[in-house]
Amino acid sequence: MADVARFRYDASGRDGLLAVWPNGDLYAYQTDAVGLMNTTKRKLWSDSSRESVLRVTPGDFSKDGRDDMIGVMNGGSLYRWDGKASNGLNPLVKIWPDTRWTGIKIMSGDVDGAGKTDLLGWWGQNLNLSRAMETAPSPQVRAPGPPSADTCPP
Numbered sequence: 001m002a003d004v005a006r007f008r009y010d011a012s013g014r015d016g017l018l019a020v021w022p023n024g025d026l027y028a029y030q031t032d033a034v035g036l037m038n039t040t041k042r043k044l045w046s047d048s049s050r051e052s053v054l055r056v057t058p059g060d061f062s063k064d065g066r067d068d069m070i071g072v073m074n075g076g077s078l079y080r081w082d083g084k085a086s087n088g089l090n091p092l093v094k095i096w097p098d099t100r101w102t103g104i105k106i107m108s109g110d111v112d113g114a115g116k117t118d119l120l121g122w123w124g125q126n127l128n129l130s131r132a133m134e135t136a137p138s139p140q141v142r143a144p145g146p147p148s149a150d151t152c153p154p
Contacts, residue, residue: 007058008067009042010087018044018069020053026089044089059108059117070095070119076102 007018009028017029026044031037052074061068066083073079076099081089107120
C-alpha cells in the first residue's frame, strides 16, 4: 500500500481503513459490529488515476457527519475530497494555493476541542495546526501554512 488511514465509509459509526494502492486504486475496508475487518471493501473512485497521491488523512472537515479526505499530491499540492451522502468521495478540490506540502506529513483530529476536524502538518521538528474555514463557499485551509521552501525537508 502507498498509504493507509482510518476511514468511516458509511453511517454505521464504525471506523474502517482507507488504503491507497501503488497503482492508484483507493479502497475503503469496513469493520463488522465487533470491530474486526470483514471482507467488504469499496472502491472509492472508478479508475487508477490517483497514483500521484502521496499521503492521505481522513476526517469530517466539512462538518456534515461524513468522513472526507485530504491528500498531498506528488507535486506538493493539497486537495480535499468531500464524502458523498451516498458513500464514497466527491471530486477533488484544491485547498492550498501553492505546492509546499511534498515533505509534510499530514494528520487530522479535533485537537482544539472545537468540534471540527483540524488538519495538522508535521515537518522537521515542528507540528503545526491548520483549521478549515467554516464559512468559505469553497473549501480552503486557513493556517500559518507550511514553511517556506528553504525550511521544508528535502
